[in-house]
Amino acid sequence: MRHWIVVAGILLAGVAAIIVTERRRVDVPPGPAAVLYLVADTEQELTRMPVHFTRMSDADEIAVGNRIAKYYEAERPDKPDAEREEVQRYVEQVGSHLASRAHRQILYRFHYIPMPSMVNAFALPGGHVYIGEGLLSLMDSEDELASVLGHEIEHIDHYHCAERAQQESALRKLPLGGLFGLPIELFEAGYSKNQELEADREGVRLAVESGYSASGAIRMFEAFDRFYHEIRARAKNPGQELAQTVSETLDGYFRSHPLTSERVDQIQKMIAEQRWPAVAERDLQVAYISWTRKAESELSAHDYEKAQQLANHSLKIKATNRKALQILARAEFSRAEFKEAAANYRQALDPANPDADIVRSFALSLAAADKHAAKTEFQNWALGIHGEPSQHVTIQLAGLSVLAGDTAPARKAALMARQSAQQNTSDFAPGWMADLAWWYYLAGDYPTSLGLIDEAIQQRPGDLHYRTEAAWVQIEQKRLADAMDSLAENTDSSFPERTMSRAVLHWQEKNPDEALRHFETAIISQPEWQNQRWVQGLYSPLVADSVRQMQAERERRKKTNLARTH
């Protein structure tokens, strides 16, 4: 009887534990972390004593570190880049501020690795600290950066890097001179759980002593955890779980970073014990770079609303960031918010050296927002250009004049483009012709437009943009066979404007099936075509009507198909 009571008690405790884990939704990804901690910590503890008594000198450690760093940097030659330089300076500034409070007063050097896939930071013996772009993009405060750099400094300060190098020299039977050839992965992979926790503790202390908030470390761990959970999928069956665990065990012998919850717990206890005051976190001064990159990636994925949000976030940190302004303007342009796009393009333009593509987009936005006021707006902006306005500016101004009913500047510009082409003084001449042709198209003067575009095609017969432009004009002139000829080449979907011109052409030919097939393809690659305002702002009324009709027909067919299925 007694054993039944005992077994019932244990079963009850077990069932209660299961219920609690289910209720609290305790999700622990299965993995070899615990076993790896045991092995790595035991190994580290066993080797610590001999390494402690045979520790290499600071001079040797610095020499080894310098050589490894030199090899590492030689492997990845970086192009000079203003953004990269700025981040590098910033990382150095924060790192040096922290390192001045480190125990070992050696020369600490901080390096930024501009690789989005590098979601890591690591230290080398002798004072080199590296931080990857991927990791930096997870941060939004300087305090987070300080916690990461502090952590890496403490790996050096507590001789973890030196010990790792010495252990490897013993395992590989390498002399001190041979340590220079140690693979960088040894230091990238992280240390034992104890060493990582030690670096966490000491790193946070260093950051707090340097005036940063300890909560930066907590937020950093949480961001890293979210990232880890995003990239790691749950196993679908026990076999997959076993395979994952074995693979992680083999891969991650050294990758034994402690669990996030443990690291956060440790820091929170320290905050409570040390009674560190709550300090407001400082903005990460270079965060605008990663926000801009994210905005750019959303723009490429056609998520214009998200791209706008991210670009605005970036601009909050650095309002003069031209790249973010340009992305914001492009996103607004794609959403047919032409007025806002024009304002942002205007800000994105460098008055000392305005970019031709941005000038063109700026002019188009102005025209789409208000055809009549566009010329004056553009002229006002052009007055602020440093020095003589470039030909690109002149061409767009001439185009806007055409829209305003004054064709004289456009004729003059066309003459200038022709002369340039004949004298071979500029590679841009055909482009200028095509731009002027497009302005004539928008003004409804199709014969002049086609004449100019034909000249451009003669100069560059292989350019599909010009041929597409010619097709649009030919469709307006009801020269559908000629338009078909202009659209004969490149029938793949990589050029959505060309695909849409085919759709409009077939629609005009009363071939709705073929038209809708092309329409579907075009809107996948360029969803802007579904926005009536966008089409009306940038194309002729005929195109806008055709697109609207195709869209309506598409919806009608969809509904019919749905009704049939049911």
Next chain:
Amino acid sequence: VLLWIGAWVAFPEAWTAVSWCALGLLLSLAGRRLQIAEIGYQGRALALLAVLRALAMNFDTTGKFHGLTLRLITVAVIAALLYVTSGMKISAGENTLHLAGHAYSYTTLVSGFFSWAGSFLLALLAWYELRPVGVAVAWTMFGLVLFEFGIARRSTALRLQAYIALLCGFARIFFVNLNASGLPGEISPRFYTVVPIAFAFFYLYWRLPQSSDNLLERERTIATSLSCYLGTASIAALMRFEVKPDWVAAAWSGLVFCTAALAWMWQRKVFLHQALLMSFAVLARVALHNFYERSYFPAPAWDDRRLTAGLAIAFLFASLAFAFRLRNKEDCFETGFQRLVQTMARRPEQVWFFMAVGLLTVLLTLETRHGMVTLAWGLEALCVFMFAIWVGERSFRLTGVALLLLCVGKILIVDVWKLQPRDRYMTLIVLGAALVFVSFMYTRYRENIRQYL
């Protein structure tokens, strides 16, 4: 065959396996009632197909039925039917299968197969239905139930299944449960999922000798001590991950004290062996972790090495109380490593005393200022000597004397030349007093001490 196909058509998807299994059971029952062996064979064949079908289909079924997944309902029903099928004897004559020197009757093998299949399906079901952290607990609890049934029904197959489920549960904690640290400020899932598992192993250790009549000889010897070791290992592993790194040695040392107490209370050598094993882990942890982990910033009082390592040493000293009662002065007859192990088990007080004194000496060296080290050692030597006289242990007394001689040596070789004047005077005064005290003791109790030394 028609019935099989009919069931397939009538009960689609997840329910097909259930219908086949139920049909198999009915056929087995009919075969037994009508005493027609062929019908029984067909019933088993259907049950086998049901198992295969369940493995292939049912585990991917995520549909719900009254809030429960179809997977849970159907696999649980299949497993229950398989257990019932396994209980029905098949008339297979006297045919036997010879495997690894043992003869097994086909009746036993067929019956065993279905209970193994049922248990396997249930274990797999736990993996699919529960969160990863709950699976080890479920397997262990399932193992415990199987064990009780195995004892009650005198079924070796069920007990073997139980041992495998328990071992899998134990192994799994190292890959899932010990990673489950939980949120700060609340009891971690690591704690409340591993503790029931450890208790299950201790229960097994307690229960096995009670039912020794029903057990195989090998099972009795291996399972009993193994379950005790696995229980303690679960607790030690939990401490290793749950307790702050600096406190692990103290926690393990507490475990040494508890297992030594259990060894004395119940006179079970297995606990003494575990205590000895753990004490070596304490020695390694204190020496290689606590003595080497140093922050450049002042440690909070609660994590001070004097407290963490000191407590570990205190538990080792406290364990001596049980060690003296557990020592055994019989001669040992083994040689080599076994002799060493036997010797340690016979004289655990020697092991723990020397560990504690060694660690204390190093701790004093690390924690006192240069000049005060000799003084601390002198006081330690005095305490050891007094303790040795109290417990009447010659090796302890020699240790005290050796420590005193170490002090004298250090003073003559190092302190006299290197210490600051104040520390030098202090050291010489205390050492002089200690030597006077020892001389006095020696003069007064010369005969007794000679006898002791």
